[in-house]
Amino acid sequence: MSPVFAHGHLRLSLLAMLAGRPMHGYELIQALGERFGGAYVPSAGTVYPRLAKLESEGLVTKTVDGRKTVYAITDAGRAELDARAEELAAVESGVADSVRSLADGVRASVGEAMRSLRADLAASAQAPRGQTADEPVDVPTEGARALREVEMAIAAFRQQVRADLHRRATRGTLTEDTVTRLRDGLEALRRSV
Numbered sequence: 078m079s080p081v082f083a084h085g086h087l088r089l090s091l092l093a094m095l096a097g098r099p100m101h102g103y104e105l106i107q108a109l110g111e112r113f114g115g116a117y118v119p120s121a122g123t124v125y126p127r128l129a130k131l132e133s134e135g136l137v138t139k140t141v142d143g144r145k146t147v148y149a150i151t152d153a154g155r156a157e158l159d160a161r162a163e164e165l166a167a168v169e170s171g172v173a174d175s176v177r178s179l180a181d182g183v184r185a186s187v188g189e190a191m192r193s194l195r196a197d198l199a200a201s202a203q204a205p206r207g208q209t210a211d212e213p214v215d216v217p218t219e220g221a222r223a224l225r226e227v228e229m230a231i232a233a234f235r236q237q238v239r240a241d242l243h244r245r246a247t248r249g250t251l252t253e254d255t256v257t258r259l260r261d262g263l264e265a266l267r268r269s270v
Contacts, residue, residue: 086168087119088127092154093165095137099149102128184239186256190263191235197267198227 094100094108102125110118128148131137136154139146150158158165238259245255 086164087123088131089158089161089165089168091124091127091131092136092150092158093169095148095150096155096158099147101142101145101147103145105148184242186260187235187238187242187263190260190267191231194263194267194270195228195231197270198231199224 090109091105094105100108102121105128106119106121106124109124128137128139131154132139132148134153135151136157137148137150139148141147
């Protein structure tokens with residue numbers, strides 16, 4: 078797997094997050110994970126050494142608050158952010174592209190699951206009890222009407238899921254766990270029909 082951040086970009090991202098408010102290391106790890114929709118969550122072994130380096134360079138300070146160490150940006154850290162504003166904008170754009178790519182993958186998965194479900198519903202609507210879906214059969218009027226209703230319900234469901242997933246992706250709360258649960262739930266629904 079290629080690195081998520083190019084050289085120095087994680088450093089900029091940490092400074093940018095601390096410019097918003099002081100945080101402890103675990104909060105920073107969670108915030109980064111949320112920004113990537115759960116597709117990338119840095120390890121403590123990645124974040125804490127960067128924070129220690131930023132502290133040694135005078136760009137952040139740390140204070141101990143109970144059992145937590147809270148990091149805050151310094152004036153020198155803000156000056157570095159200002160000096161590298163264009164680079165930070167490119168980093169932010171890359172994060173947004175990564176989240177969009179994840180959302181596109183989810184959309185494709187959901188679309189494929191919906192096509193499969195629609196095909197299975199059509200086949201089961203056409204096959205009378207005891208007959209396989211592969212055998213030719215005339216579709217009774219009642220079955221055709223039921224199939225149209227199901228297709229309309231699927232279309233409405235797909236539109237709502239797409240809107241919900243888009244909203245979660247733009248907020249950075251779309252996780253791989255969500256994608257897996259959605260995919261598994263759709264597959265279970267398809268099998269139950």
